[in-house]
Amino acid sequence: xxxxxxxxxxxxxxxxxxxxxxxxxxxxxxxxxxxxxxxxxxxxxxxxxxxxxxxxxxxxxxxxxxxxxxxxxxxxxxxxxxxxxxxxxxxxxxxxxxxxxxxxxxxxxxxxxxxxxxxxxxxxxxxxxxxxxxxxxxxxxxxxxxxxxxxxxxxxxxxxxxxxxxxxxxxxxxxxxxxxxxxxxxxxxxxxxxxxxxxxxxxxxxxxxxxxxxxxxxxxxxxxxxxxxxxxxxxxxxxxxxxxxxxxxxxxxxxxxxxxxxxxxxxxxxxxxxxxxxxxxxxxxxxxxxxxxxxxxxxxxxxxxxxxxxxxxxxxxxxxxxxxxxxxxxxxxxxxxxxxxxxxxxxxxxxxxxxxxxxxxxxxxxxxxxxxxxxxxxxxxxxxxxxxxxxxxxxxxx
Numbered sequence: 045x046x047x048x049x050x051x052x053x054x055x056x057x058x059x060x061x062x063x064x065x066x067x068x069x070x071x072x073x074x075x076x077x078x079x080x081x082x083x084x085x086x087x088x089x090x091x092x093x094x095x096x097x098x099x100x101x102x103x104x105x106x107x108x109x110x111x112x113x114x115x116x117x118x119x120x121x122x123x124x125x126x127x128x129x130x131x132x133x134x135x136x137x138x139x140x141x142x143x144x145x146x147x148x149x150x151x152x153x154x155x156x157x158x159x160x161x162x163x164x165x166x167x168x169x170x171x172x173x174x175x176x177x178x179x180x181x182x183x184x185x186x187x188x189x190x191x192x193x194x195x196x197x198x199x200x201x202x203x204x205x206x207x208x209x210x211x212x213x214x215x216x217x218x219x220x221x222x223x224x225x226x227x228x229x230x231x232x233x234x235x236x237x238x239x240x241x242x243x244x245x246x247x248x249x250x251x252x253x254x255x256x257x258x259x260x261x262x263x264x265x266x267x268x269x270x271x272x273x274x275x276x277x278x279x280x281x282x283x284x285x286x287x288x289x290x291x292x293x294x295x296x297x298x299x300x301x302x303x304x305x306x307x308x309x310x311x312x313x314x315x316x317x318x319x320x321x322x323x324x325x326x327x328x329x330x331x332x333x334x335x336x337x338x339x340x341x342x343x344x345x346x347x348x349x350x351x352x353x354x355x356x357x358x359x360x361x362x363x364x365x366x367x368x369x370x371x372x373x374x375x376x377x378x379x380x381x382x383x384x385x386x387x388x389x390x391x392x393x394x395x396x397x398x399x400x401x402x403x404x405x406x407x408x409x410x411x412x413x414x415x416x417x418x419x420x421x422x423x424x425x426x427x428x429x430x431x432x433x434x435x436x437x438x439x440x441x442x
Contacts, residue, residue, distance in 0.1 A: 075232035076265055078151035083130040086264040088147035088237070088257050090134055091305035093278040100133040100144060126150035126234075145278075146238040147257055155232045175208075186210045187223065195228075196251050197258035202229045205254075207246055220244045226254040233261050249277025263354070269398055271353040273309030296419060296434040299346060304433035306425025309353035310360060314420070314435050317404055318345040318387060321441045326408075328383070335381035337408040342441040344380075344409050345387040349402040350424065352395045359394035366405060367422025367433075371413055379413040382406075409439045 078086070090097055129150040136143040176186040187210035195203045208223040222243045228235040237254050241247070252275050260270040297304060303313040322341040328334040337343075348366035352359075371379035383406040391403030409418070419436030426432075 075152070075154055077127050077153055078149075078233060078264065080128045080130070082264050083128045083149040083151055085270060086149040086233075086235075086261045087130045087132045088145075088253070088260060089132065089272070091272055091303075091311070092253075092256060092275055093134060093145060094274040094276075094307070096136060097134045097145075097278070098136075100135045100146075126152055143241045144239070145253070146236075148234075148236040148238075149261060150234045150236075152232045152234070155229075182214045183212065184214065184218075185212045185221075187221075196226070196255040197228070197262075199262045200228045200230055200258050203227065203254075209244070222246050224250055226250075226257075228254065228258050230258060230261050231265070233265070235261050247277060249275060252277065268354055269351075271309055271355050272305045272311050272351065273353055273355065274305060274307045276307075296436045299418075299420075299435055299437045299439075302435040304422075304425075304435075306431050306433070308425050309356060310425030311351040311353075312365060312422065312424045312433070313349045313351075314366065315347045315349075316345070317347045318343055318406075319439060319441060322408060328381070335408070337381060337383070338411065340411040342409040342411075342414060342439055343383075343385075343387070344407045344439050345404055346407075346420075347402055347404045348391075348424075349400055350391070350395055351400040352397050354398035356397040359396050361394055362391050362401070362403075362424065364426075365391065365403070365422070365424035367420040367424060367435075369405075369407060369418060369420050372417035372419065372436075374413060374416060379410055379416065380418070381408040381410075383408050414440065 090099060129148065131146060131148040133144065133146040135145075174186075174188050176184070178184040187208040189206060189208050191207075192205050193203060194205060196205075197203075204227045206225045206227075210221060211218050212221045213219050219242050222239075222241050222245060224237075224239040224246050226235075226237045228237075235257050237250075237257050239246070239250055239253075256271075256273075256275055263270040297314075299314060300316040301313070303311060305311040320343050321339065322337045322343050323339055324337075325339060326337040328336070346366070350360070350362050350365055369380060369382075370376055385406045387404055388406040389402070389404040391401055393401075395401050415438065417436060418439055419434050422433045422435065423431065424433070
């Protein structure tokens with residue numbers, strides 16, 4: 045199955061069905077034009093989808109074969125130039141990478157600009173409710189489109205939801221496919237969500253995704269930090285789960301730059317502050333009972349930043365942050381020493397919704413364990429301790 049062709053049918057077909065509806069933008073308001081940084085922040089991030097997703101690595105094949113009654117209308121739908129735009133495309137981790145989600149945000153100077161390409165697109169789509177085409181490789185795509193204008197967020201000015209159901213395949217195998225696209229106008233901002241899956245019906249979580257996408261744009265417009273809360277219903281399992289922010293808790297994230305968002309919406313990011321030879325002999329309690337750092341040991345200081353989403357219920361207690369350090373092989377007590385040294389910074393007090401605070405933990409990694417893998421096991425963002433994140437790597441001096 046050619047999944048990129050399936051995606052192209054969705055993007056072209058849904059965009060044109062959207063343009064063919066009565067989405068007339070109303071001018072006269074005072075629009076807020078978003079910057080490139082703003083639209084990038086407004087795009088739904090990978091972490092929002094939960095475990096098992098990754099950044100899309102699939103490439104568009106540039107297929108120019110006939111798309112039936114949609115042929116020749118693609119440029120018409122894309123004729124309006126945004127002042128700033130950004131997109132994130134994600135897929136289920138694994139070899140087939142059939143299921144995908146795309147989030148796009150575009151900001152225009154005025155609402156009138158959004159209206160520019162509608163008339164010609166309406167004309168092009170009259171009578172185009174079905175697509176059935178076979179490409180040069182024998183893949184047949186058969187789709188029927190349905191459209192409604194139900195808003196998923198009360199802050200939306202207008203919204204069009206397009207769902208295409210049908211089949212995709214060849215003479216020896218035919219699979220069900222569902223394609224969806226939601227186009228939301230919030231002032232002079234356009235939010236577009238697309239979804240592709242091998243299924244007979246659309247997941248109920250899709251409505252939650254479109255609502256969250258709209259909320260992110262509203263938050264950015266208002267100068268607020270968007271929530272990082274995971275949308276229930278999208279998380280996946282399996283050994284091929286992603287290893288980036290919001291990924292499966294069974295996958296290890298790096299010590300330097302690793303980031304994880306729990307289902308609560310709380311995010312922890314870790315960075316290496318110092319990794320250098322200890323250089324001196326330090327008997328921390330004077331009698332060896334608290335451990336002794338030797339010159340050949342490694343001073344390892346790790347910064348951890350905790351971000352609490354604006355919609356978090358109450359203040360957050362970071363009592364489980366950053367988590368417990370372990371050595372992959374060997375014994376923890378022989379591998380390192382917890383140090384309350386000059387580099388350590390305690391994270392005291394609670395963290396209020398929408399705020400970020402940080403702390404630094406410091407360790408003396410014993411010379412004999414320098415080549416071993418270390419990891420932090422963290423339930424920082426999950427008070428119940430049922431969702432665990434892992435951050436790790438080899439600790440080297442210098």
